[in-house]
Each structure stands twice: as structure tokens, then as C-alpha cells.
Amino acid sequence: MDTASQHARFEHTVLPHLPSAYNVARWLTRDDHDAEDVVQEAYLRAWKFFGGFSGGESRTWLLTIVRNTCYTWLHQNRAHELTVVFDEEIHSGASESANPETLLLHRANQQVLRDALEALPVAFREVVVLRELEGLSYKEIAAIADLPLGTVMSRLARARARLLEWLTTRLHTEV
């Protein structure tokens, strides 16, 4: 296939996923400008590898590249964020503290939820963003984040427990 038609196919299949690409990059970098740079870089990489793209789920394919580009960027610019040791295990007993009254949750407005999500370590944040904001399946998340399926499930569980802990603390202190 010549470059011109390849380019047209690229614009047709990959470019429409820009909102998803930006959303993921923005959540992982937590900065407007850095997210834009990462998205542009990811699209250039995507263009480079487009010849090897066999068709199939183009959004998952693009988000895999966006996610990897984000991690390269994080390694270069926010290495400390990646070194945060986190615990895949859910501690027994965590259920009590991570179980706020549903009454409290309704007070969690957009800003509070954003703060909660931003406060998560990146490995947790990414699975929540892919699952709840991008609506991807466990299988797709496993492909994008290069994780075994079981780890996707446990990491999401852990991430949600952390979100609830964080929200409980925040909403209780706001009373």
C-alpha cells in the first residue's frame, strides 16, 4: 500500500480516537501541556507502526501506544511516581475503613472525585481510567496495560478500595 492511501486509512481509523487518547494521557501525566505532547508523540509512533496494524480494535491499539508513550514520559520526567511501592494485596479488615456510608458518596462532586483519582498511584489510576472512563473490558485493559487478566481484577479492586478510603477521609473531614 502506498503512503498516501496508508495516510488516508490512518486518518480514518486512528484519528477519531483522539478524545480517548487525550483523556488517558491527561490522566496519566496530570498536566494539560504534557498530555498534548504525549498525544502527538503517540500519534507519530502510531503512524510509524501503522503498517503492522492488522485491523481489529483500533482504539485499544492506539491506547496501548498512548499508554506506553506516557510511561516513557513518566520515566523521563516523573520517575519518582513510578517507584512508589504499591501493594497488590487487599488487606483483610480494609473493608471497614473502605466502606463509607453511601450517604457520604453522594456528596462527592466532580472536583472531589478528580482529586481522589489524581491521588492514586499511576498503576492504579490507569486501570480505573481505562475501566470507568473509557469503559474498556478487563481483556482490553490487560492488553493495553500489559497485565495478566487476574492482575487487572485485583488491581481494580485495590484501586477502588483506595478511592473509597480517600473519599471517606476527605468527606468526613469536610463535615
Added chain:
Amino acid sequence: MRCEETQELLSGYVDEALDRVRHREMAQHLDTCLQCARAYSTQQALRSALRTSALSWTPPVHLEKRVRSAVRRASRADTRAEGWGWLSEGWGWRWLSVGAGLAVIVLLVWQRLPVWTGPGAQESFLQEVVSSHVRSLMANHVTDVASSDQHTVKPWFEGKLPFAPPVPDMAAQGFPLVGGRLDYLGNRPVAALVYHRQQHFINLFLWPAPPDGDHGVTRHTRHGYHLISGTTADMTYWAVSNLNMRELQEFVSLVQQQAMAPSP
């Protein structure tokens, strides 16, 4: 299933990502264990809070142009590398026109995209019904008048609404009344009747049907909630719950029968 095991599984259960055996075990456990059922509704509340709060970031308008031209530059560089980008003016023009034509197509697709994916009027009403249901459970504001007696709930609405909603009694059929509440849907005050079956709450919204109202029954599923709507005895109703569709349908059929029957 022991409660300690449910910790991680609960999250997978909310996502409907468990295998069939574990899903069934979990459902059975939640029917019997109040503490885990509570943790489950917390998980659901968190999930709908995350999904309904517009947390996604929208790309700035200039980003599309920026990305598009960066890719175009890269693609031109590739074309030159292939050695025919500059070979003849004719090819150059052809490339340009093909590119321009496709750019127009992509632009059209791009502009249409929000129309395809954006919520239409029907969709946003569905979201409104689901949100109202979820909010009533989250805010611990399920009812304004809590009573399992239809003769308490029905008079309560008097003077609060410009119509008298039927209050079906379906306790004998396994749908006891929890109470009633005033709510607001689609820019009008509506009656919300709350019923439950085991751990599941059902919100039944009622308001007078428009004279030319659509009498067809519709079924929808949004964010794991099932919705059934229709018209009965001059009332438009919407039933919403996380109860399975089959039982919700059973509930709605009973509502239809009871609402049509003369009130006792």
C-alpha cells in the same frame, strides 16, 4: 463463600467479570450477608459516581489540527523516502487531491461523531431516570413517606402533586412497598414509588400520560440498571432497578394489572 474472599471478587462482580460459578456464589452470598451487600452497594455507588461525573478530559480544539499536521509531515517524509513524492507534478497533484478528498471525509466523520455518540433526548432522559434512581439510594433519601401500606402512601401525595398516582399493593407477589417520594423528571414533578425485592430497590416513577402518549412498552439497560417504561391507566410509568430484567418485567406486569383494577 466466606466474607474475606468477597473483597476482591466484589469488584469483579460489580464489573460482571467473574466466571459463571463465582458469579452465582457471589449472588447467593449477597442475598444472605448484609455486610457484604452493603459493601456491594458502596461499590456500585462509587462506580456510578465515577461514571456520571464527567471526569474525562476533553482535548483542546487545536490538538486535532496539531496532531493531524504532525502526522501529515511524517507521512510526506515517508513519501519522499519512497522516491515518488516529487517524481512528477501529476502524481503530486493526485496525492493532494486524494488527501484533500479524504480530509474532507474525515472532517465530516469527525463532525458527525458527537452526533453518533452524544446522548440524544431519549438517551439523556434514560440517564436522568437512572441518575434519579441511583441518587435516591446514595443519598439515603429513598422515601419521603416510608410505609408499606398503600393507604398511607396514596393520601400522602394529595396536595403535593397535581394528580393522584395509583399505588399498587404487590406485597403478596413478593414486591413489598417501601414508601413514596416526590421527584422531578423531564421538567415535571413525578411520583416515585419505591418497592423492593430481596436486596434490590425498584423506583417506579409515575406521571399523567400525554393524550397522544406512546403506549408501547420499552426496555433499556444502562450502567447495569434495567428500565421498563409504558403507559397504564392514563399514567406514564418508568420502572428502574438493578433487579434482573425478567423479575422487573414481572413487577411491571403486576403494576399494569393493579393500576387497571379499581382501587379498593
